[in-house]
Amino acid sequence: MTSHHRRHRRPGFGGEPLRFRFDGQDYEGLRGDTLASALLANGVRTVATSAALGRPRGIYASWTEEPNAIVQIEHPFPEPMLQATTVELYDGLVATGLTGRGRLSDRPDPARHDAVHAHCDVLVVGAGPAGLAAARAAAGSGARVILADDRPIAGGSLPDTAETVDGVPGAAWASAVAADLAGRPDVRVLSRTSVFGYYDDNYLVAVERRGEWGGQGRARERVWRIRAGRVVLATGAHERPIAFADNDRPGVMLAGAARAYANRYGVLPGRRAVVFTAGDSAYAAARDLASAGVEIAAIVDVRQAPGARWDGAEILSGHVVTGVGGDGAVSSVSVSDGREIQADLLLVSGGWNPVVHLFGQAGGELRYDEGIGSFVPRSARQALEVAGAARGVFSLSGCLEDGAAAGARAAEAAGFRAPPRHPAPRASDDGASDNGASDNGASDNGAPDADEPVAFWLVPSGDYRSHFVDLQRDVTVADVVRATGAGLRSVEHVKRYTTAGTAHDQGKLSGVLTSAIVAHAIGADIAQLGTTTFRAPYMPVSFATLAGRDRGALHDPVRVTSLHDWHVAHGALFENVGQWKRPWYYPRPGEDMEAAVLRECRAVRQSVGAMDASTLGKIDVQGPDAAEFLDRLYTNMMSTLKVGAIRYGVMCRADGMVFDDGTVIRLADDRFLVTTTTGNAAAVLDWMEEWLQTEWPSLRVYCTSVTEHWATVALAGPGSRDVLAGLAPGPAVDAASFPFMTWRDAEVAGIAARVCRISFSGELAYEINVNAWDGLALWEALHATGAVTPYGTETMHVLRAEKGYPIVGQDTDGTVTPADLGMDWVVSKKKAGFIGKRSFARSDTARPDRRHLVGLLPADPDFLLPEGAHLVESSTLPEPPVPTLGHVTSSYRSAALGRTFALALVSGGRERVGERLYVPLGGEPVPVTVTHHVLYDPEGARRDG
Amino acid sequence: MLLIPCPWCGPRDEAEFRYGGQAHVAYPEDPAALSDEEWARYLFFRDNPKGRFAERWNHTAGCRRWFNVVRDTATNEWVSA
């Protein structure tokens, strides 16, 4: 289909017709179109609806700066909030116009996304004339160069214009240079790649769009994380809007964008146009549009004496556009001379703003340039160069020259010797160059007339309610004036008050305009006001792209023990502890969690159970000073431990708060095995190394993580001795020969094992450690006895809570001392010094109202308290704030007690034993009785069997 | 993503490191000799300058060594290693 708005086929794309659907209507476009150019080609002018005011909106720009034409892709995969100007058309695309808000997909994204890490000597951002010249100069030095550009084809704005370089069309020159660069071994040319973040130490992040949905099974988008020796920012410029009445109507378009639709896409965005400009570049746009077939009705130039001349249309100099006519889209344009000109297109050009976003993200400082009426880079903080329009050089020849120089500087700064410069290419410089601009005295038109405004932002009016500043956020000049009227002076404050610049276009077009309007409203100098802070991302990036492959099972590493497959085969449900999968409980058919856990608890208390404890952290501590080291680390004495014996220990931070606990096994005079909680294993090793390296470098101690080397099985219950004796006939296992808190080497079921007599349940128990690869054989041998019930972490938690054993990280939270836990006994009075000792003498750690670990028995023995619930003094709540006495840290149903119970940290808790407290849970506060924290077998009679 | 100069491994990505706070805060020789206030000062008080700051880093995912470095906290420039 050749629509009446399509003049010719886009060169370079073959012109293959593509079908698409927009807002329920079927259309045809051509390969190489964006959704926006295809819509314009089909005469579609109203594309979306504004978010706050519900006004019709059309296509305003031609690339990432678009604030209006926000669409939702419906097919092939739902994607919200895309700019129609950046969506490359493909066959079968289905899209709808949005009203400020998109819809996320309710199904998983089927596309793959990937990430690439890259290093280079010189990264050039932008493949316009300046960027291409920079990349060519840098590549000529032998430097490794990456050239990243967000467009499908190289050239920046060259394809938008009719300019020539070295006598050939600019677009053809650009593709030839890009192809030459891409053919060099040390150069990587990335097209469709938007650099969206510039972080510290020249770390830049880009997203590369690799094509259509489902294309050849490869990743749809890739994130590039690039560390560059030197960066050249050749990011171009955005045309600046002007605020006037109804400047948001469909048919109002940036002049350079209209020029791009005509030249790049062969599309006429309208039939009859009025041009409203403050500079010369719009004249070039008018010329190009006229030769493409658009009737230019008039050029309204705010300047009394425009620098540019053109006899193709009437020039109304010294005038402004005061408004547009038409219910929806533009049908006429009102001019300050009183005329109303029939037109369906109003082209606007208020000047050009260098794209300094990445420069700003990199910590660079800007200055206001009177000559272009905008902000340009002043001083950089990182190792970068800025070239071309991005620093206010707007002529094509200037950009080529500037880019080559920047590329050579960057290569030299990166340690390469740039070759002698090519003679600069001859550019046509038709007064509408790289970014269409050489306006207002920038480069090749000389200084503007002293009486002329160098920048024009606002058409004065008595009513500013439809003078739009930020089209996407529906922010008007009236809104900005209201903000300054409320006393706001900083552009940052005005931004937050009005939301100007906060939409997903991040104010690319509205930012400088907002600063100008604020300056105008408060009579300040825009140079002093500056801009708001530039932050990544430069353009919207999807979460799926950032996540890449780190989704689902690959989101985080999963650690499993050598017994994992057995647990799975026997129906275990798993609990995540850090990255570990631990068996939680093993439900039998018909059992819910409560029934399964009560059964497992009964098995351990009455016969024998086995738990996979392999995830406990294990650190091998060796060296002549190992004992001294552990004495300094633990609150209790470790150096007196005899070889063959085991001691429970607590580590505190220097502030005296419990950090970790576990057992210490003495293997030899100079060798210990330290166990840690599952979640803290890495932190404890880090802690040991920190002290050894930074405070005690003279200690000869070496710490090695051996967690994964061992499979560890806890065999617990009154029947455990018989089970062990049956499998390990060698050593005597009676209480006298194998006392509590000792270990020995033994053969268990024919497997070499280290057996420890320790207990975390209060029952007679053994911990059997074997090589990880023997774990399954041991575990199966234990179960082959028929006497052993497997139990999981939930049962382990209940059993230890019945005994009042705290779990670090559950019953403690970094504000709890050993004394708070009722464990004064674990703090040595004899040792001269250990980490945390001084803190136990602080007045704060001696406060009587510190929170102590206590037990709680709900008055209703069937009521299970929620963990985290707070405790209060009385059954009637006072007015808020209600003083809380503490909170429930663990809460379970106990088979042994025949009721529910809980552990809690309660202010002055040990003095409150026997007291009644209350747990407010929304309804009537639940009464509970405070008890000692050891609720089961307080005399410890069961641990010897 | 800072590029942190590990004295053993050279410049490496920040993700490989753990931050260790202010450098040159030695564990007191004799904690028992300190007043509560002096001890609290050691425990809880650290400088937070805008500008040059001597700080500790640990190359946890590399050589696992602790080292000191001076960073400008306003610009993230490495002043000296």
Ligand SMILES: [Zn+2]
């Ligand atoms: Zn290192």
